[in-house]
Amino acid sequence: MRKVFRRLIRSQVGRSIFRHGFPDNPKDQSLVMTSHFLSHIHPVKVKKHGLSFTYTFGLGGLSLTCFLVLVFTGVLLMLYYVPSTERAYEDMLNLRNNASFGWFFRNLHRWAAHAMVALVFLHMCRVFYTGSYKGPRKFNWVIGVFLLLVTIFLSYTGYLLPWDQLAYWGVNVGVNLAGYVPVVGDDVQYLLLGAKRIGQDALTRFYLLHVVVLPAVLVLLMALHFYRIRKDGGISGPN
Ligand code: HEM
Known part of the structure; x- marks a missing residue:
């Protein structure tokens, strides 16, 4: 051999x-050992406090884990879901009641989404509490703010997809709020809905944002976020 x-x-x-x-x-x-891919993506040296669980609580890593679970379960859900006003609600019921393990993967997707929003927020609180937003990590903090916004928007766009009463009225409230933004409010509302009210155009737009545009933006921002952690000298130390 x-x-x-x-x-x-x-x-x-x-x-x-x-x-x-x-x-x-x-x-x-x-x-x-020193030049293979895994060594390349890992830092050569890690500071001792960076390994301490109670310094980071692993919140950034847990946020990433949730994202990976969401991608995996989301791809499985796409096999059974068609973003059409005629079919979306039926597809969701079918997924929940008939598809093998459909209820499991749908719930995993929902819970991982809730958990990700909470974990990203807690991660931001940890970064703030340890003062890690200060130089040289200022730019990474700004990237982080966009990561939080995109995560919330992902959660919001996913909310419409089951096309039930809760989804319809919940998204209505959000979209109406957007309409109150001075100057650009009406345009933002029209951009989101593709029409004057929530219907097929809105469902298509939310679906596209939810499964393609926002995940792609999140992946790019995360790559930049991780690159910056390395370039800023790894995890910050106690000040
Ligand atoms: C999808 C969302 C996010 C992911 C996957 C993520 C991931 C990570 C990971 C894995 C770390 C390494 C240490 C740790 O686990 O704490 C980290 C550090 C950091 N993150 Fe995030 N993060 C996200 C969102 C945010 C947000 C919302 C902010 C702030 C607004 C932020 C700011 C930072 C900063 C400044 C560091 C460096 C901290 C230090 O050196 O102590 N991140 N992030």
């Missing part, structure tokens, strides 16, 4: 993928 691997790695194709040949000597073994 070892011989097959060695031959594979030394072949032209193998050398184009693995940079350091077969690691059968101490030098190649340490090169493999």
Whole structure:
């Protein structure tokens, strides 16, 4: 087996993928350990307090975990849901009552969404409490504010999708509030609804925002957020 691997790695194709040949000597073994992808995404050094659970309470990591659960369960829900005013409510009932494990994945999606909003908010409180918003992390705080706003907007756009009474009237309240914003209120309202009242156009827009636009924006912002944590010298220390 070892011989097959060695031959594979030394072949032209193998050398184009693995940079350091077969690691059968101490030098190649340490090169493999220090230059592989996982070492690349992990910091070389971590400060001791950064590992202390009671400093961060792992709230940022838990927010990310919720997001991953939401993507996984959301993709499964998309298999059974059609964003049409004729079908959405029926599809949701069918998902809840008939599809295998439909009730489980739908509830997991809802609870993870509630948890994510709460965890992101608590994470922000922790960052504030430990004074981690100060320089050099000011820019990351600003990215964080956008992360919170996009998370809340994701939750709001998802609220309309079951197309039940609660969804309809709940979103009505929000959209009417947006209409009161000075100068741009009416335009924002029309942009969200695509019409004068909530109907098929609004459902299509909310669905598109919920499953494509906002998750993509969140992923980009999170990539920037994590990159900045590394570039700002890792987790802040007690001041
Ligand atoms: C989707 C939302 C978010 C995710 C997934 C996320 C993720 C993370 C993670 C994993 C960390 C590393 C340490 C920790 O767990 O506390 C962190 C740190 C940080 N986050 Fe967030 N975060 C989010 C939202 C926010 C918000 C809303 C703010 C503030 C408005 C914020 C500001 C910061 C700052 C300044 C740091 C550096 C803290 C330090 O060095 O002590 N983040 N974030």
